[in-house]
Amino acid sequence: DKRMAQQDIQGSIAHATMLCKIGVLTESERDLILRGLNQISDEIKRGNFEWSIQQEDVHMNIEARLTNLIGIAGKKLHTGRSRNDQVATDIRLYLRDEIDVIQKELKRLQLAILDLAQQHTDTIMPGFTHLQVAQPIVFGHHLMAWFEMLNRDADRLRDCAKRLNVLPLGAAALAGTSYPIDRHYSAELLGFSSPTANSLDSVSDRDFAIEFTATASILMMHLSRFSEELILWASAQFGFIDIPDAFCTGSSIMPQKKNPDVPELVRGKSGRVTGHLMSLLMLMKSQPLAYNKDNQEDKEPLFDTVDTLLNCLRAYADMVPHLIANKENMYRAAKQGFATATDLADYLVRKGLAFRDAHEIVGLAVRLGVETERDLSELTLSELQTFSPLIGEEVFDILSLEGSVAARSHVGGTAPEQVRKAISTARQYLPKSR
Numbered sequence: 073d074k075r076m077a078q079q080d081i082q083g084s085i086a087h088a089t090m091l092c093k094i095g096v097l098t099e100s101e102r103d104l105i106l107r108g109l110n111q112i113s114d115e116i117k118r119g120n121f122e123w124s125i126q127q128e129d130v131h132m133n134i135e136a137r138l139t140n141l142i143g144i145a146g147k148k149l150h151t152g153r154s155r156n157d158q159v160a161t162d163i164r165l166y167l168r169d170e171i172d173v174i175q176k177e178l179k180r181l182q183l184a185i186l187d188l189a190q191q192h193t194d195t196i197m198p199g200f201t202h203l204q205v206a207q208p209i210v211f212g213h214h215l216m217a218w219f220e221m222l223n224r225d226a227d228r229l230r231d232c233a234k235r236l237n238v239l240p241l242g243a244a245a246l247a248g249t250s251y252p253i254d255r256h257y258s259a260e261l262l263g264f265s266s267p268t269a270n271s272l273d274s275v276s277d278r279d280f281a282i283e284f285t286a287t288a289s290i291l292m293m294h295l296s297r298f299s300e301e302l303i304l305w306a307s308a309q310f311g312f313i314d315i316p317d318a319f320c321t322g323s324s325i326m327p328q329k330k331n332p333d334v335p336e337l338v339r340g341k342s343g344r345v346t347g348h349l350m351s352l353l354m355l356m357k358s359q360p361l362a363y364n365k366d367n368q369e370d371k372e373p374l375f376d377t378v379d380t381l382l383n384c385l386r387a388y389a390d391m392v393p394h395l396i397a398n399k400e401n402m403y404r405a406a407k408q409g410f411a412t413a414t415d416l417a418d419y420l421v422r423k424g425l426a427f428r429d430a431h432e433i434v435g436l437a438v439r440l441g442v443e444t445e446r447d448l449s450e451l452t453l454s455e456l457q458t459f460s461p462l463i464g465e466e467v468f469d470i471l472s473l474e475g476s477v478a479a480r481s482h483v484g485g486t487a488p489e490q491v492r493k494a495i496s497t498a499r500q501y502l503p504k505s506r
Contacts, residue, residue, distance in 0.1 A: 073130045073371055074123060079165035080130050081113050083158065083241060086261035088149055094252050096152065101145045108142040109134075130162070131155050152251040153244055156275040156363040160240040163374070165262065167284055170378045171233045175226065177385040178291075179502060182222050184392040186495055186502075189215040193488045193495070196473045197312065197402035198411055205409025208473045211397055213486040216494050218298055223498075225291040232287050236280035239264035243274035246362035276362040278352065281374050285349040288381045289342075295384055296342035299335035302395075306332050310405070314396040319387070334391055338384045345380055348373035406473050407447050410438050415470045415479065416448060423462040433459045 085106055092102035112134055115121040127133040132155075139146030192211035199209035239262060242248065242255040248271045255267035268274040305312035319334040351373045359366055413434050420430035436459050441448055448456075449471040456463045469475045481487035484494075 073159075073162075074133070075375060076162045076166045077116050077121075077130050077134065078113060079162045079169070080134055080158070081109050081116075082165060083161045083262065084134070084149060085109055086258050087153060087241060089261055090254055090258045091148075091151060093257060094254055096251060097145075097148060101148060104142045104145045105138065105149055108138045108146060111141060112137050129155070129159075131158055152249045152253050153241060154246075154275070156245050157240045157243040157271075159367075160243070160275055160277070161262075163278075163370070164236050164238075164240070164264075164280065167236060167280065167374070167378075168233060170382075171229055171284070174378070174382060174385065175229055177382060177389055178222060178226055178229070181385055181389040181392065182219055182226070182498075182502060184389055185215050185219045185222070186498055188392055188395060189213075189219070189491065190495055192397055193491045195397055195399050195402060196406050196477060198406040198409065199486070205405070205411050207414055208406045208411045208476045209486040210477055210488055210491055211402060212488075212491045212495070216491060216498070218294075219498060221294045221297075222291075223501075225287065225294060228287040228290065232280070232283050234265075235283065237263075237265050239267045240274035240277070242267060243271035246272055246275055272362045276359065276364075276367075278356055278367065278370050281370055282349070282352045282356065285345070285352055285374065285377050288377050289346045289349045292338075292342040292345045292381060292384065295388060296339045298388070299339035302335040303332050303339070306330075306335075311398055311401040312405070313398060315391070316394045316396075318394075319391045334387050338387065341380050341384055345377050348377045403473065407449075410441060410448055412448055412471045412473065412476045413438055415476045416467070419467055419470050420460060420462055425460070425462060 088097060088102050088105045088109075091097040092099060097105070112121065115137075121133075121137070123133055124136070127136050135146065135149065138149065189212035192215065195211040196208055197211050197214065198205040199207050199214070239255065239259040241258050241262075242253050259265070259267045268277075302313065302315065304310055306315050315330075315332050315335070317330070319332070320330050321333045322330060352370060355366055355369050416437065417427065417430040417434045420433060421427050425433075437448060437451065437456060440446075440455065441451060444451075449468060453463070453465060453467070456467060470479060477486050477488065479487070481490055483490065
């Protein structure tokens with residue numbers, strides 16, 4: 073738990089300041105404590121602080137060093153608090169700081185996606201359902217789907233940060249303290265929105281850690297889905313994208329191989345974070361109020377979730393700007409699987425045919441295409457008219473891939489114009505949301 077040392081010192085500085093305000097410490101004692109804590113902070117940053125397992129934890133290591141530096145005044149710092157409310161405060165301070173860093177990396181990834189989408193508002197590719205070619209879309213539209221997933225993650229992080237930003241300090245061991253502490257003042261000093269409302273809950277609550285890990289699990293699930301698509305797209309069978317060598321490795325035995333290591337590793341690490349969520353839920357599920365030593369097990373899954381999430385976001389934010397789209401392969405794939413079949417059905421409906429009848433007619437046209445190994449757009453007008461006399465020459469405008477994507481020009485649609493608008497809206501939203 074020594075990674076929370078700076079937060080522990082930050083909380084102690086606020087606590088000493090508050091104790092002086094209520095008259096428990098003199099100003100000279102407060103100043104002595106603050107000087108000692110700042111010196112310890114510098115020692116830890118320089119890496120020459122001597123940690124001792126005999127002192128049990130980060131709190132006692134710092135307090136013992138403080139007493140060694142300044143004498144009896146150091147022993148007065150713990151007045152009106154317990155390690156129970158102290159550690160609950162430290163974890164909240166730590167996680168609040170880490171969420172700020174995570175949000176910055178998430179925004180960097182979102183901006184990289186927007187930049188890549190901007191380059192490909194006209195790049196046609198197949199859209200899939202059941203991993204079968206369904207309808208043509210533009211690559212930028214697919215990337216913006218990723219962006220929307222991450223936007224929800226960003227909202228969840230902000231919401232999580234808001235809920236954890238209450239101060240447990242002052243709850244002491246479980247019942248509060250008999251000293252006339254000013255918890256609102258302590259909360260103000262530490263940038264918390266308010267003190268917690270119940271001392272029992274304050275020292276035993278780890279909901280904020282579970283909520284963060286749940287949010288991280290969803291975010292990692294999204295990154296895993298991105299990874300799966302990148303892995304498929306980079307394969308010879310798809311050939312949609314090229315991932316730069318810096319994010320891949322070769323095979324130890326097959327010289328032609330280029331393995332998409334970063335997407336594969338991120339996909340694997342999503343399970344690791346989900347496992348941490350399960351660990352925290354199981355840790356808390358049977359604990360009576362208030363604090364129990366079980367809670368010492370909360371830090372490893374929480375710390376590793378933070379590290380894993382940050383590393384994955386950084387890797388993706390570095391990788392996405394360098395992805396190369398193979399436009400010709402994407403376009404060729406979109407022409408397979410009769411991706412404009414729905415467009416032909418919609419065309420017949422606009423001509424006055426019932427949709428179910430139009431659906432049956434298109435099915436017959438697709439069968440001819442399968443038998444003759446031609447796309448719908450490659451059938452002749454006379455061949456199409458054998459299925460319905462309603463079909464006219466203008467049908468080829470909507471059977472083209474370009475016509476298909478352009479026709480879906482509404483909010484959320486894949487038309488290049490709408491994708492450009494979506495990117496512009498997203499760019500305006502991002503600065504306001506951080």
